[in-house]
Amino acid sequence: MKLGVLTNCYGQKTLDETLSIFASLGIEAAEIGCGGYPGKAHCDPAVLLSDEAKYNEFIETFKRHGIEPCALACHGNPVHPNKEISAGFEADFRDAVLLAEKMGLDTIVTFSGCPGDHDGAKYPNWVTCPWPDDFLAILEYQWNEVLIPYWKEEVKFANAHGVTKIALEMHPGFCVYNPETLLKLRAAVGDTIGANFDPSHLIWQGIDPVAAIRELAGAIYHFHAKDTKVDTINRNRNGVLDTKHYGDEINRSWVFRAVGYGNDIAYWKDIASALRLVGYDKVMSIEHEDSLMTTDEGLSKAVEALNQVIIKEPKPGTMSWA
DSSP states (O other), rough: OOOEEEEGGGGOHHHHHHHHHHHTTTOEEOOOESSSSSSSSSSSSHHHHHOOHHHHHHHHHHHHHOOEEEEEEEOOOOOOOOHHHHHHHHHHHHHHHHHHHHTTTOOEEOOOOOOOSSSSOSSSSOOOOOOSSSHHHHHHHHIIIIIIIHHHHHHHHHHHHHOOEEEEEOOOTTOOOOOHHHHHHHHHTTTTTTEEEEEHHHHHHTTOOOHHHHHHTEEEEEEEEEEEEHHHHHHHHHHHOSSOOOOOOGGSEEEEOOTSSSSSSHHHHHHHHHHHHHTTOOOEEEOOTTTSSSSHHHHHHHHHHHTTTOOOOOOOSSSSTT
C-alpha cells in the first residue's frame, strides 16, 4: 500500500507548492481534485485536454516531486433535480474520464448522487426511513427511474475511455451511503461500480469499518484515510443524525478528525489489516477535514499515524513457519 493525499486540502497553493509539501512528508501518491466539490485548483481537465504544453507541465510537476497520480476526484451530484446543477457535475465527471484516459489512470472517485422525489423537484431528497410509505415510493423513483439508468450510461462512457473503476464514496445525503446501497447499485449496473472506502462516513452511522471492508471484498477501488470522533454525550442526548454546522464542534454528535484523533492506532491497524485481507493494496489517501487543526498540522499528524498503520511491503508468498 502507498500513502497518498487528496490535493484539494491545499487549494490555495499551486500544484508545485502542494506536491513539495507532500514530498517533504514522505507521501508517495496524490488523488487529484479535478471538478465537482473538490474543485479545479490544481487540475482543470478542459484546459489540460486542449493545451498540450500545459498538460506536459502538469505531468512533469508530479515527476519532479516523485509523486504518483493515483486517481482523479470529481465528487458531485450528477442526478441533482436541478438540471443546470446536474449538467455541471456530469460534465466534470466526463471531463475527468477523458483526462484519466490521457493520463493512463483507471479510477475516478465521486458520489452516486441523490435525485429529488419526482421529476419536478428542486432539491435532492435523501430518504432515511421506510414509513410513511411515501418514502418507499421516493426510493422506487430515485433508484429505478433515475440512479440506475444514469449510471448504466456513465459506465458505458467510462469503459469506452479506459476507466474501469468508478469509486463511489459512501456518503450520507446520497443514495449510496453504506455497503448495502453500494452493492445494490453495483449489482444493477456492473462491477465498474465500486467503493471509495472512507471510514469517516461509516463510523458515525454505527458501521464497523472492518466488517464493511470484508462485506465489500473485491469492490473497494480507493480508500480515504479520514477519522470521525463520536461525542458520546451529544450522541446519547440527540442521536447521530446531526444537521448542526460542522464548525459547531462542541455541540455536534460527531466531527471529522485527522487519523488517530477519532479512534486509536489499534483501530486503524485493524482497518489496514482488513484491507490486506480482502486484497486491497493500492493507496490510503488522506482527506484532511479536521476543523480543530490547520491543514499543515492535521496532514502531518495523519501521516505520522498512518506510518504506524500502513502495510507497505507486498504480502509474503510463503510462510516458513506454516
